[in-house]
Amino acid sequence: MSAADRFTLGSACQSSHSRSASCSAGGASGASPTSPAAATTDETATGPWITARERLARLLSALTAALANMARDRRRLLAASTEATDEPPGASERLQRGPQAYLAPAECAALRAFECTDQLSDFHRRLRLCPPALRAELRQLEARLRATLEEAAQLQQGVAGSGAAGDQSSTNLPRLSDLGTGDCRERAASQDFVGELVNRVQQAERENRCLRARQAKLKRVLRDAKEQRRQLKELARRLKTERDQAMLQVCHLSEQLHAATTAAATAAVEAASIAKEDDDRSDLDEEESRTTRSMSMTMLPSHRQPSPHQQRCRLSTPSSVASWGMDGAAGGRAIPDDRRGKLRIFVRIRPDDSAGLLKVAGRCKILLRTRGVPGANASLNSFDSRAFYYDRVFGPESSSACVFGAMTELVGSCCSGHNVCIMAYGQTGSGKTHTMVGDQLNPGVNRLAIASVLRACRGRSGWQFSFAMCAVEVYNEDIRDLLRPPRAANAGGTAPKGLKLMTDVSGAAAIQGLTEIPVTSEADIDRCIARCERTRIYSATRLNGVSSRSHVIVMLRVSGESGAASELTSQSVTSTLTLCDLAGSESVQKSGVCGAGLREASAINRSLLSLGKVFEDLRKRQRPCFRESKLTRLLQPHLTGSSRCLVIVTVRESVNHLDETIRSLMFGHSAMQTQPADCAAAAAAAVDADAATAASATTAGTSIRHD
Numbered sequence: 066m067s068a069a070d071r072f073t074l075g076s077a078c079q080s081s082h083s084r085s086a087s088c089s090a091g092g093a094s095g096a097s098p099t100s101p102a103a104a105t106t107d108e109t110a111t112g113p114w115i116t117a118r119e120r121l122a123r124l125l126s127a128l129t130a131a132l133a134n135m136a137r138d139r140r141r142l143l144a145a146s147t148e149a150t151d152e153p154p155g156a157s158e159r160l161q162r163g164p165q166a167y168l169a170p171a172e173c174a175a176l177r178a179f180e181c182t183d184q185l186s187d188f189h190r191r192l193r194l195c196p197p198a199l200r201a202e203l204r205q206l207e208a209r210l211r212a213t214l215e216e217a218a219q220l221q222q223g224v225a226g227s228g229a230a231g232d233q234s235s236t237n238l239p240r241l242s243d244l245g246t247g248d249c250r251e252r253a254a255s256q257d258f259v260g261e262l263v264n265r266v267q268q269a270e271r272e273n274r275c276l277r278a279r280q281a282k283l284k285r286v287l288r289d290a291k292e293q294r295r296q297l298k299e300l301a302r303r304l305k306t307e308r309d310q311a312m313l314q315v316c317h318l319s320e321q322l323h324a325a326t327t328a329a330a331t332a333a334v335e336a337a338s339i340a341k342e343d344d345d346r347s348d349l350d351e352e353e354s355r356t357t358r359s360m361s362m363t364m365l366p367s368h369r370q371p372s373p374h375q376q377r378c379r380l381s382t383p384s385s386v387a388s389w390g391m392d393g394a395a396g397g398r399a400i401p402d403d404r405r406g407k408l409r410i411f412v413r414i415r416p417d418d419s420a421g422l423l424k425v426a427g428r429c430k431i432l433l434r435t436r437g438v439p440g441a442n443a444s445l446n447s448f449d450s451r452a453f454y455y456d457r458v459f460g461p462e463s464s465s466a467c468v469f470g471a472m473t474e475l476v477g478s479c480c481s482g483h484n485v486c487i488m489a490y491g492q493t494g495s496g497k498t499h500t501m502v503g504d505q506l507n508p509g510v511n512r513l514a515i516a517s518v519l520r521a522c523r524g525r526s527g528w529q530f531s532f533a534m535c536a537v538e539v540y541n542e543d544i545r546d547l548l549r550p551p552r553a554a555n556a557g558g559t560a561p562k563g564l565k566l567m568t569d570v571s572g573a574a575a576i577q578g579l580t581e582i583p584v585t586s587e588a589d590i591d592r593c594i595a596r597c598e599r600t601r602i603y604s605a606t607r608l609n610g611v612s613s614r615s616h617v618i619v620m621l622r623v624s625g626e627s628g629a630a631s632e633l634t635s636q637s638v639t640s641t642l643t644l645c646d647l648a649g650s651e652s653v654q655k656s657g658v659c660g661a662g663l664r665e666a667s668a669i670n671r672s673l674l675s676l677g678k679v680f681e682d683l684r685k686r687q688r689p690c691f692r693e694s695k696l697t698r699l700l701q702p703h704l705t706g707s708s709r710c711l712v713i714v715t716v717r718e719s720v721n722h723l724d725e726t727i728r729s730l731m732f733g734h735s736a737m738q739t740q741p742a743d744c745a746a747a748a749a750a751a752v753d754a755d756a757a758t759a760a761s762a763t764t765a766g767t768s769i770r771h772d
């Protein structure tokens with residue numbers, strides 16, 4: 066038996082190809098080494114060396130597998146110590162025992178044979194006789210085996226160290242690196258790294274579980290929120306429907322109230338007529354009885370013809386009611402002019418592509434038709450149509466000149482010292498600027514009214530008049546002078562500074578430092594209006610390509626003196642014609658404004674809301690709050706004093722603007738209910754309140770003053 070054969074005893078010798086298949090682990094258990102003489106016959110033969118090589122290779126692979134198992138056990142032990150979990154059964158004993166614990170008995174025997182020094186020296190001696198190629202290979206295999214064994218020993222040693230430390234954490238691991246070779250340190254470091262990674266993975270899994278739980282919870286919350294949102298939407302829809310119905314009921318009730326008030330007024334007139342008739346009759350009876358007495362009874366009283374006055378009364382009462390021009394179907398009758406106070410409401414309908422919503426039914430009546438109109442909601446659809454009454458209604462075909470024609474008398478009263486205010490109110494794009502400003506071909510109310518006042522005043526013989534114009538815009542609650550000289554306007558290219566609105570001791574609003582331009586001719590008027598148009602702020606929105614972003618108020622101050630000879634008999638008048646082109650209420654969703662446009666829209670809507678509240682308070686006979694916005698403060702004298710005020714409500718007849726149209730119609734309708742007594746009472750209250758809050762405000766520069 067050759068040395069090589071003896072070295073490869075054990076399981077590695079079990080190969081069927083091996084000649085030494087019957088050999089036992091004698092090399093390691095005391096079998097006598099083969100004599101060199103006996104070996105020489107085979108020394109040059111390559112067969113045994115090849116067998117030895119195969120066996121060495123097999124042992125190497127078994128050892129590599131054992132090493133891997135040792136490392137796995139060690140990792141498990143480390144994991145158990147860091148996470149305080151149970152150790153894998155028998156792992157520490159296996160590691161204590163070393164590679165043998167991981168090898169089969171035959172492999173163990175082969176390993177022992179390999180480790181036997183005597184045999185190895187013999188093996189090395191004989192290795193010199195081996196063919197050179199195989200020798201190198203065998204040496205290499207041997208070196209790898211040794212390295213593997215050394216690695217296993219180091220691993221075993223490291224485990225023994227960490228085992229001695231009991232359940233210490235992985236901070237003990239660096240002891241492995243003390244074991245010597247670079248590979249071992251690297252392996253230990255990578256095992257630490259793997260351990261760390263395992264920790265992280267486990268932590269990540271825990272976090273993942275938490276996150277999953279939170280996600281599930283959030284999903285539940287989201288589902289609940291969606292459900293609540295759906296319910297809220299449903300509620301909002303129901304409320305909207307109810308609100309629409311309530312609005313229509315209010316409308317209906319106010320019509321009835323209107324009718325009742327009118328009927329009461331009629332009844333009062335009739336009662337007065339009847340009382341008069343009774344007086345006349347008793348006079349007549351007296352006269353008759355005197356006549357009868359003198360003529361010794363020629364006629365019975367029942368045959369008596371009604372007196373001319375009685376006839377007039379009987380005929381005139383119904384016809385005068387009819388002449389108020391309202392049909393009685395909805396019970397709506399206009400209050401006669403002398404009972405309607407200082408506030409007038411006109412409605413103007415802008416022509417639109419999709420008409421059909423509004424119908425002008427007479428001079429003062431407008432019908433809102435909603436049944437079958439696409440876009441009208443269910444509550445509106447339940448009514449065929451609804452009638453609204455105003456002082457005048459202008460259809461889409463009416464021109465601005467036609468609208469102005471209905472207010473010439475009102476405007477003309479400026480010449481006799483009345484303050485007059487005309488304002489256009491309505492949603493954006495409904496034609497306020499078209500009505501108030503117009504263009505070269507179709508001038509608006511501003512130009513027509515100012516020119517008309519100039520003409521009317523000049524026509525008064527014996528009077529000398531002077532006129533001056535001023536104009537402001539209320540932009541984002543800032544008051545700006547629209548007629549400031551161009552140089553001042555462009556100074557530094559900066560935004561103009563807002564003017565100060567003050568309240569004098571009488572409670573009247575006054576603007577400090579406002580430019581006033583004298584006007585004597587229509588050319589002057591045109592120049593002033595053109596300057597206003599250049600200075601005021603417009604911008605494009607989805608609803609209107611040229612949308613006013615501010616409320617514009619143009620004022621004409623009229624001062625006149627009669628040319629009487631003496632001071633005692635001379636008279637003077639001062640009045641103001643105020644023309645207001647309000648910015649339009651707009652739904653920001655529809656107009657699509659953002660940024661600065663959004664700020665403008667919200668300032669516009671806020672100030673219009675406060676104006677609406679003032680009208681509502683006047684209607685309810687409550688004290689209105691004018692201090693909520695600059696606009697209402699500027700308009701306060703016209704809404705409370707003796708000023709005559711006309712509101713032109715502009716609406717669109719397109720179905721797309723149904724909501725806004727109803728709101729505007731309701732605004733006008735509500736304003737129609739404002740009675741003169743309310744105005745006067747509210748005015749007194751408001752002026753008292755304002756005068757109390759305004760300390761000793763002084764007015765400087767130009768100011769607007771109203772009676």
Ligand SMILES: Nc1ncnc2c1ncn2[C@@H]1O[C@H](COP(=O)(O)OP(=O)(O)OP(=O)(O)O)[C@@H](O)[C@H]1O
Pocket residue numbers: 414415416461491492493494495496497498499500609611612613614647648649650715
């Ligand atoms: N009665 C009308 N006849 C013909 N065109 C009209 C009429 N009313 C309005 N328009 C046109 O509709 C457009 C919008 O009108 P306008 O700018 O006057 O609306 P607005 O109410 O002033 O809007 P905003 O409040 O946004 O300034 C303009 O092009 C105008 O010429």
